[in-house]
Amino acid sequence: MDRSTGLQGGLTRIFREVAKFGAVGAAGVLVNIVAFNLLRHGTGLQVVRASVLATVVAIAFNYVGFRYFTYRDRDKGGRTKELALFLFFSAIGLVIENGVLYVATYGFDWDSPLQSNVFKFIGIGVATLFRFWSYRTWVFKALPAREALEQAESFLTEAEAEAGAPQSVRR
Template sequence: MLVNLLVFNLVRHVTDLQVVRASVIATVVAIVFNYVGFRYFAYRDRDKSGRTRELVLFLLFSAVGLVIENGVLYVATYGFDWNSPLQNNIFKFVGIGVATLFRFWSYRTWVFRALPPGEAVADAEAAPERERDERSRAGQRVP
């Protein structure tokens, strides 16, 4: 959310782009940050097989979130003529909130799926051996 709002306001102040176009740029930048954050931090323990499928679903659900988020801003700006900088930020924030609810559900349900219980246990038990093999291949001393 912070990246999204910062980029949105930066683009609005530095360029002459219309509000929704600036918002779309900010949302795309935030989507890139979100993928990195989710894959390598929040859901790093989730199933890592099928990265192509994961990325396609992530981008699909992110695009739906982009439409939701910027649709709220579009309606407020062009439908109700609420177009001051404060109003733009308020409705950008509201749009982010609504889209975040959708994205959270879809990412957790469809994109970053949990490993089945049996696989999760087997994966955890195999982790030390995998680490030892990786160190051995890298030429590091293996205890």
């Protein structure tokens, strides 16, 4: 494999990861914004309290999306540790996201429904940059190449057995 092919493959993988992260994230943003507005206007909760609760709902939604869609090919060992790290980094993201809203609401008195939604969205954007880095670096770690190859071979062997095809010769 020449160097340009390796670089192109690496860029393709990161692009796919960003696209999948973005798809789950976009759905999570929708869940977050809808829950925020329902809580804020439907229950009369204060802005930041409604936002924190909405963020918690989105965090739960996003974990399922990231684990079973974006990072489904990543190491599945140590789910307790993975979940603990996910919740830890999500909590930091929650503070970042809602800190932006808090400063806008209580620091600058920007509290209209439009302003609250704009600063909620800006907070989500800033927190998303942190979350993408932390999730891919610490939470959903890539399998080492040898383990990934063994996992792929095992999957193919199982698929062949289920299809009734003769198993290929193992190396």
